[in-house]
Structure formats: C-alpha cells, structure tokens
Amino acid sequence: xxxxxxxxxxxxxxxxxxxxxxxxxxxxxxxxxxxxxxxxxxxxxxxxxxxxxxxxxxxxxxxxxxxxxxxxxxxxxxxxxxxxxxxxxxxxxxxxxxxxxxxxxxxxxxxxxxxxxxxxxxxxxxxxxxxxxxxxxxxxxxxxxxxxxxxxxxxxxxxxxxxxxxxxxxxxxxxxxxxx
Amino acid sequence: xxxxxxxxxxxxxxxxxxxxxxxxxxxxxxxxxxxxxxxxxxxxxxxxxxxxxxxxxxxxxxxxxxxxxxxxxxxxxxxxxxxxxxxxxxxxxxxxxxxxxxxxxxxxxxxxxxxxxxxxxxxxxxxxxxxxxxxxxxxxxxxxxxxxxxxxxxxxxxxxxxxxxxxxxxxxxxxxxxxxxxxxxxxxxxxxxxxxxxxxxxxxxxxxxxxxxxxxxxxxxxxxxxxxxxxxxxxxxxxxxxxxxxxxxxxxxxxxxxxxxxxxxxxxxxxxxxxxxxxxxxxxxxxxxxxxxxxxxxxxxxxxxxxxxxxxxxxxxxxxxxxxxxxxxxxxxxxxxxxxxxxxxxxxxxxxxxxxxxxxxxxxxxxxxxxxxxxxxxxxxxxxxxxxxxxxxxxxxxxxxxxxxxxxxxxxxxxxxxxxxxxxxxxxxxxxxxxxxxxxxxxxxxxxxxxxxxxxxxxxxxxxxxxxxxxxxxxxxxxxxxxxxxxxxxxxxxxxxxxxxxxxxxxxxxxxxxxxxxxxxxxxxxxxxxxxxxxxxxxxxxxxxxxxxxxxxxxxxxxxxxxxxxxxxxxxxxxxxxxxxxxxxxxxxxxxxxxxxxxxxxxxxxxxxxxxxxxxxxxxxxxxxxxxxxxxxxxxxxxxxxxxxxxxxxxxxxxxxxxxxxxxxxxxx
Numbered sequence: 034x035x036x037x038x039x040x041x042x043x044x045x046x047x048x049x050x051x052x053x054x055x056x057x058x059x060x061x062x063x064x065x066x067x068x069x070x071x072x073x074x075x076x077x078x079x080x081x082x083x084x085x086x087x088x089x090x091x092x093x094x095x096x097x098x099x100x101x102x103x104x105x106x107x108x109x110x111x112x113x114x115x116x117x118x119x120x121x122x123x124x125x126x127x128x129x130x131x132x133x134x135x136x137x138x139x140x141x142x143x144x145x146x147x148x149x150x151x152x153x154x155x156x157x158x159x160x161x162x163x164x165x166x167x168x169x170x171x172x173x174x175x176x177x178x179x180x181x182x183x184x185x186x187x188x189x190x191x192x193x194x195x196x197x198x199x200x201x202x203x204x205x206x207x208x209x210x211x212x213x
Numbered sequence: 214x215x216x217x218x219x220x221x222x223x224x225x226x227x228x229x230x231x232x233x234x235x236x237x238x239x240x241x242x243x244x245x246x247x248x249x250x251x252x253x254x255x256x257x258x259x260x261x262x263x264x265x266x267x268x269x270x271x272x273x274x275x276x277x278x279x280x281x282x283x284x285x286x287x288x289x290x291x292x293x294x295x296x297x298x299x300x301x302x303x304x305x306x307x308x309x310x311x312x313x314x315x316x317x318x319x320x321x322x323x324x325x326x327x328x329x330x331x332x333x334x335x336x337x338x339x340x341x342x343x344x345x346x347x348x349x350x351x352x353x354x355x356x357x358x359x360x361x362x363x364x365x366x367x368x369x370x371x372x373x374x375x376x377x378x379x380x381x382x383x384x385x386x387x388x389x390x391x392x393x394x395x396x397x398x399x400x401x402x403x404x405x406x407x408x409x410x411x412x413x414x415x416x417x418x419x420x421x422x423x424x425x426x427x428x429x430x431x432x433x434x435x436x437x438x439x440x441x442x443x444x445x446x447x448x449x450x451x452x453x454x455x456x457x458x459x460x461x462x463x464x465x466x467x468x469x470x471x472x473x474x475x476x477x478x479x480x481x482x483x484x485x486x487x488x489x490x491x492x493x494x495x496x497x498x499x500x501x502x503x504x505x506x507x508x509x510x511x512x513x514x515x516x517x518x519x520x521x522x523x524x525x526x527x528x529x530x531x532x533x534x535x536x537x538x539x540x541x542x543x544x545x546x547x548x549x550x551x552x553x554x555x556x557x558x559x560x561x562x563x564x565x566x567x568x569x570x571x572x573x574x575x576x577x578x579x580x581x582x583x584x585x586x587x588x589x590x591x592x593x594x595x596x597x598x599x600x601x602x603x604x605x606x607x608x609x610x611x612x613x614x615x616x617x618x619x620x621x622x623x624x625x626x627x628x629x630x631x632x633x634x635x636x637x638x639x640x641x642x643x644x645x646x647x648x649x650x651x652x653x654x655x656x657x658x659x660x661x662x663x664x665x666x667x668x669x670x671x672x673x674x675x676x677x678x679x680x681x682x683x684x685x686x687x688x689x690x691x692x693x694x695x696x697x698x699x700x701x702x703x704x705x706x707x708x709x710x711x712x713x714x715x716x717x718x719x720x721x722x723x724x725x726x727x728x729x730x731x732x733x734x735x736x737x738x739x740x741x742x743x744x745x746x747x748x749x750x751x752x753x754x755x756x757x758x759x760x761x762x763x764x765x766x767x768x769x770x771x772x773x774x775x776x777x778x779x780x781x782x783x784x785x786x787x788x789x790x791x792x793x794x795x796x797x798x799x800x801x802x803x804x805x806x807x808x809x810x811x812x813x814x815x816x817x818x819x820x821x822x823x824x825x826x827x828x829x830x831x832x833x834x835x836x837x838x839x840x841x842x843x844x845x846x847x848x849x850x851x852x853x854x855x856x857x858x859x860x861x862x863x864x865x866x867x868x869x870x871x872x873x874x875x876x877x878x879x880x881x882x
C-alpha cells in the first residue's frame with residue numbers, strides 16, 4: 034500500500050467525504066465480487082454493496098489503522114451478505130435460481146444446462162470459497178490481494194481455490210466429459 | 214514433504230491462475246508428463262476454468278456500476294450544510310480535538326465542583342456555613358428592619374388616627390354638630406383654630422371639675438362602692454410653720470384632721486416637711502382647692518382605688534369563717550369522739566379564728582381608708598437650695614525626677630508635722646530595679662505654698678498641676694451672703710528615677726553599612742564618650758543574609774548635637790526623624806533634659822534565600838500545580854461517578870429499543 038492510498042484512507046476515516054467517494058469508486062467492484070460470491074445474485078449483491086458503504090461511512094471512526102480500511106470494508110460487506118443469505122435460506126434455493134437465471138437460459142438453451150450445473154456446484158461451496166472465486170474471476174486479483182482483503186493468512190488461498198475448483202470439477206465431471 | 218501429486222488440486226488451480234513461479238511450473242509440468250490422472254485433472258480444470266470465466270463474465274457489473282454506487286451513497290447520506298460541514302472539518306484538526314477534550318474535562322471539573330460544592334483548586338479554609346449564616350443573619354436583620362419599619366408605620370398611622378380623633382373630640386365634635394361642615398369664608402379658618410383651642414381647654418377644665426365632684430364616673434351608685442381616694446400635693450411656700458397652721462385650719466373646716474406632720478431643717482436654715490391630712494372624701498376637692506392657694510403648686514396627684522370587689526369578697530369569706538367557727542364550737546360542746554379528734558377540732562378552730570381576725574382587721578383598715586381621703590402635702594420653703602457656705606479645696610500634683618528616689622522619698626516624709634500630714638506614702642521597687650515612689654499629704658492652707666516650694670526643690674520638676682475647687686455646702690448654686698473657707702491642700706507627689714523620665718526629644722535614624730556588628734560596637738563607644746547611656750541593643754541576622762542591629766541610647770541635650778555629628782563616621786545615615794514635645798508653661802532644664810536616639814544599623818542582604826530563590830519558586834509552583842491536578846482529578850472522578858450511571862442507563866435503553874425495533878422489522882419481513 035503506497036503512501037497516497039494510506040493518506041486517502043486516513044482522510045476518509047476522519048470524515049473526508051471526497052476521499053471516501055474515491056474509495057467507493059475504487060473498491061465497490063471488489064465488494065460486489067465478495068457479495069456476489071456469497072449471494073450469487075446481482076441485484077442483492079448491489080444492495081449489499083450499497084448498504085455496506087453507508088454503514089462504513091457511518092461507523093468509519095471505528096477503524097484505527099488506515100491500512101486495514103479495505104479489509105474492514107470487505108468484512109462489512111461479507112457480514113451484510115451473510116445476513117441476507119441467512120434470511121433467504123428458508124426460500125427454496127432452486128426456485129430463486131430459476132427465477133434469476135431465466136434471461137440467460139432463454140438465449141442459449143444448450144449452454145443453460147451446463148450453466149445451471151455450474152451454478153449449483155458453486156452454490157455447494159462454502160461462502161468463503163465462493164467469495165474467493167468471484168474475487169479471482171471478476172477482478173482478476175492476485176492471490177496476495179485476495180488473501181489480505183479476506184483476512185486470510187499468507188498462502189492459504191492456494192489451498193482454498195484448489196479445493197474449490199476440485200470439488201466443482203468432481204460435480205461437473207459428467208457435463209465436462211460430454212462437452213469434450 | 215507433500216508431493217505435487219498429493220496436492221495436485223492446489224497446484225493446478227495456481228497454474229491456471231498464473232500464480233506459480235517458474236520453478237514450480239517446471240516441476241508441475243514434469244509431473245504431468247509422468248502422471249496420467251493428473252494430466253486428466255489438468256485438462257478438466259482448464260475446460261472448467263474457461264466455462265467459469267465465460268459464465269461469470271455475464272454477471273460482472275456493468276461500467277456504470279461505480280456511478281450507481283456513488284449516487285446511491287449520496288442520496289442515502291446527503292452532503293451536510295455549511296456550518297455542520299465546517300464543524301466537522303474543524304473537528305478533524307488535532308488542535309481542535311485537544312481543545313474539545315480539555316473543554317470536556319473542564320466541564321467535568323465544574324460538574325464535580327457543583328456536586329461537591331467545593332470552592333477553587335486550592336481549597337480555602339473558610340467554611341461555607343459562615344457565609345450561609347451571614348446570609349441568614351442579614352436576612353434576619355432585614356426582616357427585623359422591616360418589622361421595625363412596619364411598627365413605625367403602624368404607630369405613625371395610629372398617631373394620625375389619634376390626632377384625627379382628638380380633633381374630632383376637642384374641636385369639631387364640640388363646636389360643629391355636623392363634622393363635615395365646610396368653612397364658610399376663606400378668612401374663617403385662620404380664626405377658627407384659636408377659638409377651638411380655647412373652647413377645648415375650657416372643656417377640659419370643666420371635665421376635670423366634674424371628675425372631681427363625681428368620684429365614681431360611669432353612673433354606678435356610689436353607696437355600694439368602696440373607693441379609696443388619696444391625693445399628693447407638693448408646694449413651695451414662704452414659711453413652713455404658718456402654712457402648717459393654715460392647713461390645720463382648712464382641715465378642721467372640712468371636717469378632717471391632720472394625721473401626721475414632720476419637718477426637717479436644712480443646713481442653710483430652710484425648712485422642709487410633710488403634712489398628712491385626712492378629710493372626708495366628698496370634701497377632698499374643696500380642700501385641695503384651698504390648699505393650692507397656700508403657695509406655688511409644684512406637683513399634684515389625685516388617685517382613686519376601687520376596692521369594692523376585694524372588700525365584699527373578704528366580707529363574704531369572713532361570714533363563712535364565722536359560720537365555720539360556730540360549727541366548730543358546737544362540735545366542742547357535744548364532746549363526742551376521740552381526744553385526738555377533739556384536739557384536731559381545737560386546732561382548726563384556732564386557725565379559723567386567726568383568719569377571722571385577719572379579715573376583720575383588713576376590713577377595718579379599708580373602712581378607715583374609705584371613710585377618709587388621705588392628702589399628703591409636701592412643703593418646702595423657697596430658696597431651699599441656697600448654699601450655706603463655700604469651701605475652697607486645692608489639689609496639687611507634682612512629678613519629680615531624681616537620681617536617688619529613696620532619698621527624696623525619705624526627705625519628703627521628713628516634712629511631716631501637725632500642719633503637714635502624710636496620708637499615704639508608697640515606695641515601689643520592681644524586679645527589674647525600677648524604683649518609683651508616691652506620697653500624698655494634706656497641708657494646712659497657710660503652710661501650703663512654702664511646703665510645695667520645698668518639695669519642688671528636691672528634684673527636677675516635670676509636671677506640676679494645681680486644681681482649685683469651690684464646693685458649695687448645704688445646697689447648690691450661688692449665694693450672696695455665704696462664707697468662703699479654705700480647706701486643707703492635698704498634695705500628691707510621684708518620684709521616679711531619671712531614666713524613666715520621658716525624653717525631651719526623640720530621634721530615630723538608620724545607618725547602612727556592610728559590617729553591622731562592628732559598627733554597632735563603635736556606636737556604643739561613641740555614646741559613652743558623650744556621657745550617654747545605651748538603653749538597649751539587639752543584633753539579628755536574617756536567613757537571607759541581612760544583618761540588623763537596633764541600638765537605643767540616651768544623652769543629655771547638651772551632648773546631642775556632638776553625638777549626631779559623630780554618627781556620620783559609621784556609615785550612610787538615612788531616614789532621620791526628630792520628635793519633640795514642647796509643653797508650654799512648664800519650666801524645663803533644657804540642657805540637662807534627656808534625648809533619646811534609636812538607631813538601626815543594617816546591611817543589605819547579599820545571599821539569596823532558598824525560600825525566594827528560583828528553585829524554591831519552581832518547587833512551590835510544581836507542588837501547587839500537582840495539588841491542583843489532583844483536585845481536578847477528584848472533581849472529574851466525582852463528575853464521572855455522578856454522570857456515568859445516567860450514561861449507562863441511556864445507552865442501555867437505546868440498545869434495548871434498537872433491538873426491539875430490529876426484532877419487529879425482521880418479523881414483518
């Protein structure tokens with residue numbers, strides 16, 4: 034983290050609105066990736082990001098160390114997404130997914146089956162693994178950044194992503210075989 | 214160590230995500246060539262990665278995502294207005310934050326002060342109670358003043374009312390049947406008051422007359438009433454005996470008598486006396502009128518005492534007692550019962566008889582008092598106060614100063630003779646060796662001048678006073694033909710030693726020098742050279758290095774100037790002040806009169822005392838600030854202890870409310 038960024042975080046913590054808006058510009062995609070990873074729903078993920086930003090602004094004084102500001106933001110987003118995910122659990126998972134993916138499935142009927150399988154495989158993963166995956170595939174972030182933003186220890190991400198991909202691979206094996 | 218094969222999933226994931234180093238990638242590829250299972254997994258992974266990338270690319274946020282987030286944020290948290298923004302900006306400054314904290318602490322201190330009711334940082338010792346008491350007292354005083362004022366106002370109002378009432382009674386009521394009758398012409402009011410006054414005085418006289426004639430006002434029948442009337446008259450007359458004769462005659466005329474008569478002769482031959490006359494009550498006023506013509510009336514008192522109730526009470530009780538007596542006698546006559554009872558009856562009878570006698574006496578006395586009115590006439594002949602003779606009394610006081618008090622004391626005592634009598638002689642010697650004497654004597658008038666002169670010759674006369682008093686005997690004031698006589702002369706002499714004498718001249722001065730002790734010694738030598746005497750001498754050294762010597766000395770006036778000259782050699786002479794009391798008339802031997810000089814020899818301090826030095830000041834300041842800080846801490850503690858429960862309660866309540874609201878919200882969702 035360079036001095037410029039650090040100063041920006043510090044200013045935001047101290048109530049500098051411009052600095053905070055700049056942070057919104059640079060970090061909201063990351064937050065979205067995390068939220069999406071957990072919820073797998075764009076609209077809900079957007080709401081989560083919005084809520085997380087507002088909450089972050091209101092409670093910004095809780096952050097002591099400006100360096101931890103991005104990780105803190107991510108934590109807020111994760112918690113918020115987790116809350117929403119928990120509330121949703123009573124609703125049948127498949128129904129929601131059907132509803133959401135309808136436009137995509139209409140466009141490509143062949144791909145839609147694979148797509149659906151992929152999604153259910155994703156949904157079977159733990160939340161953290163999903164968040165890590167979306168961070169990687171949405172933002173193409175390197176492992177180091179993902180580790181720091183999710184508060185993981187150095188080198189832990191390789192195992193997480195390895196396991197995530199392996200478990201998906203096992204689920205999707207028949208579909209993959211047919212694809213070849 | 215785990216092999217690549219064991220952790221192939223991790224390796225493959227890192228490989229597609231491009232997170233392997235060169236060496237790692239080499240190692241992985243070598244393994245993939247060797248292991249078919251891993252190769253397969255690698256292939257599957259690649260395909261799945263592609264699908265994942267494609268699928269998730271659809272879900273990526275669109276380019277306006279950031280803008281949406283921003284506008285959403287702005288709409289949910291509106292930008293603050295000017296003043297609030299300014300405040301927020303200000304609060305971001307470290308200095309402002311510190312100031313705010315300081316202000317908060319100060320506020321806490323103030324709250325603590327308010328709660329404990331303590332004064333300031335340095336606790337003062339005066340108790341608050343005093344102030345309260347004072348306030349209460351002043352309150353009381355004010356209350357008192359108010360009360361007094363109220364009383365004054367009331368009494369003023371009362372007086373006004375009285376005046377109005379008097380006017381009504383004396384003037385308008387008598388003169389004008391209708392009080393509201395206005396003055397008919399403008400001239401009339403000036404005439405009216407006099408007229409009214411005259412009438413009023415006439416009326417009052419008439420009232421007095423009528424009161425005299427009717428002893429019992431109020432229309433109660435006189436016959437049933439028991440009234441004791443008496444009068445006191447004081448007269449100044451020319452001749453006592455003639456007056457007494459006339460009074461006796463008047464008394465006879467009014468069917469009365471002279472009860473007692475006494476007289477007393479004054480030193481100047483005048484007579485003074487008292488005659489008590491008894492007359493019939495109905496003739497009292499007539500008698501008094503006659504008596505008044507005998508001389509100048511100085512004083513007259515008329516009194517009536519109504520004893521009706523007491524009289525008839527006693528009468529009734531007397532009757533009862535008589536009945537009781539009869540019964541007891543009956544009991545004794547029948548003589549039944551035990552001896553002890555009879556004795557008791559006898560005793561009771563005695564008591565009752567005693568009562569009867571007492572009441573009878575009382576009634577008799579009252580009867581006599583009621584039957585005759587008592588008139589006490591005090592007579593004194595004119596010029597009663599004229600003195601018979603005058604006595605000239607001379608008193609002299611003399612203060613002597615002498616070197617040998619005892620010798621003079623004995624010399625004066627030696628003057629005693631039949632014509633010079635010593636009434637008091639006293640010689641005092643106290644523990645410090647001071648000797649003084651006092652002699653009082655009475656001298657026959659013809660010898661007085663010569664004796665006083667001789668006494669004066671014994672020593673230095675400081676004070677001589679003669680007081681002559683003319684005392685009137687047997688009266689006061691002046692008298693043309695009274696004789697004047699000279700009485701014995703009283704002489705009081707006090708003898709003191711010369712050094713107790715008050716100095717003719719007092720001088721005080723300061724000498725500044727560097728060596729105080731040495732110069733003080735030199736000063737003593739100089740004094741002896743001039744035949745002076747050092748009366749007291751002291752030397753002191755202060756902690757700050759200042760030395761001070763105080764020397765007080767006495768020289769005779771003739772050596773005074775020479776000594777003053779020589780003082781200049783000792784150092785810088787400062788602050789000379791001379792005080793002299795010239796008493797006019799007193800003959801003083803000026804050359805031999807003593808002069809007092811008090812000299813302060815001093816040096817400037819050259820050492821800075823530890824008590825006023827820099828470090829002492831610093832130490833004191835630090836100590837004070839430390840105690841002030843401790844006090845502040847205490848106050849803050851008090852304030853926090855006072856406010857904390859409220860804050861905690863407030864936070865708890867807010868938290869509970871939030872929880873309840875949230876619970877409800879989630880229920881509705």
